Amino acid sequence: MNKVNRKVIRTEDLNFWQKLYIPEIIKGMKITIKQMFLPKFTRQYPEEKWNPPASFRGRPVLVEENGKERCVACGLCSRVCPALAIEVQASETELSKERYPVKFEINMLRCIFCGLCEEACPEEAIVMSKEYELTFFSQEEAIFGKDKLLMPKETLKDRLEFLRQYR
Amino acid sequence: MDILISFIKIVVYLGILLFTVAYLVLVERRVSAFIQNRIGPNRVGYKGLLQPVADILKLMIKEDIVPKLAYKPLHRLAPIISIVVALSTFAVVPFGDKIVLFGKEIKLQIASVNVGILYILALTSLGVYGIALAGWASNNKYSLLGGLRSSAQIISYELSMGLSIIGVILIAGTLELDKIVEAQSGWRWFIFLQPVGFITFFVSVFAETNRLPFDLPEAEPELVGGYHTEYTGLKFGLFFLAEYANMITASAVVTTLYLGGWQFPYINTFGIPDFWVSVIQILTFISKVLIVIMFMIVIRWTVPRFRYDQLMNLGWKWMLPLSLANVIVTALVIYLVE
Numbered sequence A: 001m002n003k004v005n006r007k008v009i010r011t012e013d014l015n016f017w018q019k020l021y022i023p024e025i026i027k028g029m030k031i032t033i034k035q036m037f038l039p040k041f042t043r044q045y046p047e048e049k050w051n052p053p054a055s056f057r058g059r060p061v062l063v064e065e066n067g068k069e070r071c072v073a074c075g076l077c078s079r080v081c082p083a084l085a086i087e088v089q090a091s092e093t094e095l096s097k098e099r100y101p102v103k104f105e106i107n108m109l110r111c112i113f114c115g116l117c118e119e120a121c122p123e124e125a126i127v128m129s130k131e132y133e134l135t136f137f138s139q140e141e142a143i144f145g146k147d148k149l150l151m152p153k154e155t156l157k158d159r160l161e162f163l164r165q166y167r
Numbered sequence B: 001m002d003i004l005i006s007f008i009k010i011v012v013y014l015g016i017l018l019f020t021v022a023y024l025v026l027v028e029r030r031v032s033a034f035i036q037n038r039i040g041p042n043r044v045g046y047k048g049l050l051q052p053v054a055d056i057l058k059l060m061i062k063e064d065i066v067p068k069l070a071y072k073p074l075h076r077l078a079p080i081i082s083i084v085v086a087l088s089t090f091a092v093v094p095f096g097d098k099i100v101l102f103g104k105e106i107k108l109q110i111a112s113v114n115v116g117i118l119y120i121l122a123l124t125s126l127g128v129y130g131i132a133l134a135g136w137a138s139n140n141k142y143s144l145l146g147g148l149r150s151s152a153q154i155i156s157y158e159l160s161m162g163l164s165i166i167g168v169i170l171i172a173g174t175l176e177l178d179k180i181v182e183a184q185s186g187w188r189w190f191i192f193l194q195p196v197g198f199i200t201f202f203v204s205v206f207a208e209t210n211r212l213p214f215d216l217p218e219a220e221p222e223l224v225g226g227y228h229t230e231y232t233g234l235k236f237g238l239f240f241l242a243e244y245a246n247m248i249t250a251s252a253v254v255t256t257l258y259l260g261g262w263q264f265p266y267i268n269t270f271g272i273p274d275f276w277v278s279v280i281q282i283l284t285f286i287s288k289v290l291i292v293i294m295f296m297i298v299i300r301w302t303v304p305r306f307r308y309d310q311l312m313n314l315g316w317k318w319m320l321p322l323s324l325a326n327v328i329v330t331a332l333v334i335y336l337v338e
C-alpha cells in the first residue's frame, strides 16, 4: 500500500471569528447582495443580436462581385473540406474567368466551420460570414445551394479586410 | 357553522400556500439570477410573472417514467408523503390574532392544537420518510444515497432543533403556538431573549428543509439528482413543491417562535380600529416570513455545500452541545429570576 502524505500544511489557521462561521457568512452575504444591484451581463438574444468581430467564423458563403460569383469552380475547397460538405460542379462561361460552378452546394449539417475552404480558395471566392443563426426544419433544407450562398462583396467587407491583413 | 369556517380557512390557506410556493420558485430563480449578474426568466407574461404557470403545465404534460425495477407502491407513495407533510405542518401556524368578519370572531389559525410545537416537530420528522422511501424505492444507488443522507442529517439536526425550542417553551410556558406569539408582545421577541437558541434553530431549519448549505440529499454534483433522480413529471413536481412548501412552513415557524409572529410592536397603543389592527398584523406576519425566506434564498447562493463529515461534525459537536447549554442557561436564569 502506498503511503499518502496526510499531513496538511497550513500557512495560516483560521482565527476564532472565522471559526465561528457566522461573521464570515454575513460577509459573504454582503457580497452576494451587492452583486444583485450591479449591471447584468445578459443579452436579450432574439431582440438584441450579437455582432461578431471580423475574425468570427460563421457559415461559409460565396463572394458575389458585380452580380456574379467569383468562384472558378476549381474544386479545391471541396477537396480540402474535412467534413466533405461541399459539392461543386464546373461549367464553362463566356466571362474572362472561363469557368464557373453550375452547382455549388454546402451541406450545413456536415460543415464544422473550420474555415479550411476559405484558406484553400485561390480566388478568395468563399469566405466565412458573420451569420451564426442556422436552423432548419428538415435535412433537405440544410443543403444550401447557390441561391443561399451568394452574398454581395460589400456585406463581407469586414471579413475580406481581415483576411488581407492577417493572411 | 364552525366547520364551514374551518373549511373556508383551509381552502384559503391552501390556496395562499400553493400560490406562494409557485411564485417562490420564480423568486428564487430571479434572485439567484440577479446574484449571478443575470436576469433570469423574464419571457412568459409581464416580466416573467407567468413562468410558474408554464412550469406547472410543462411538468403536467411530461411523461411519467417509473424505473422497471422500482418498488412501485412506495415509489408512488413517497412524493405524496412529502407533500402531505409539507402542507399539513402549516395548519398550526397562527397567521394573525383574531379578526372580526361579519360579526363573527375568527381565529387566524386552522387548528389551535395545544401541543402545536410537538405537532410541528412530529410532522417534519415524518417528512424524511418521503425522501428516504423515494430513495429506496427508486432502485438506484444515487437515490438511495440521497435518502440515506437525508435520514442521517435529519436525525442529527432534529435533536438540536428540539432542544433549541425548549428554550422558547421555558420562557413562554406553553406549547401552543398562538400563546407563544402572545408572549412576544412589544419587543420581547425571542430572538433577543434567545439569540443562541435562534441560531441553532435556524441552522437546524436549513438542515431539515434540505436547503443549501445542507442540501446533501440532492447534491447535484455528487448524486445526480439525489432522492428524486428517478422521478419525472408531476411526481417530481410534488417533491419540488414539497421542498418549497417546507421552506415556507419553516420560515413561518421561525417567525412564530423567534421573530414575534404576527406581533407588530405596540400597535394597540396607536388607536387604530380593531379590524385594521388585525390586517396590519397579518401583513406583518407575511412580511416577516418573506424576509426570512429571502434570507434563506440569499444564503443558498452565498454559502457552498458542506461536506458530509463537516455536516455531521457541526451537528453533533457544535449544534447539540450549544443547544443543550442554551437550555441549561435559560432554565437557570428563569429559576433565578423567579
Ligand code: SF4
Binding pocket: A060, A077, A080, A081, A082, A083, A084, A085, A086, A106, A110, A111, A112, A113, A114, A115, A116, A117, A118
Ligand atoms: S468551413 Fe470547413 S467544414 Fe465547412 S465547408 Fe468549409 S472546409 Fe468544409
Ligand code: SF4
Binding pocket: A070, A071, A072, A073, A074, A075, A076, A077, A078, A088, A120, A121, A122, A123, A124, A125, A126
Ligand atoms: S476553392 Fe474557391 S474558386 Fe475553387 S471551387 Fe472553391 S470557392 Fe470556387
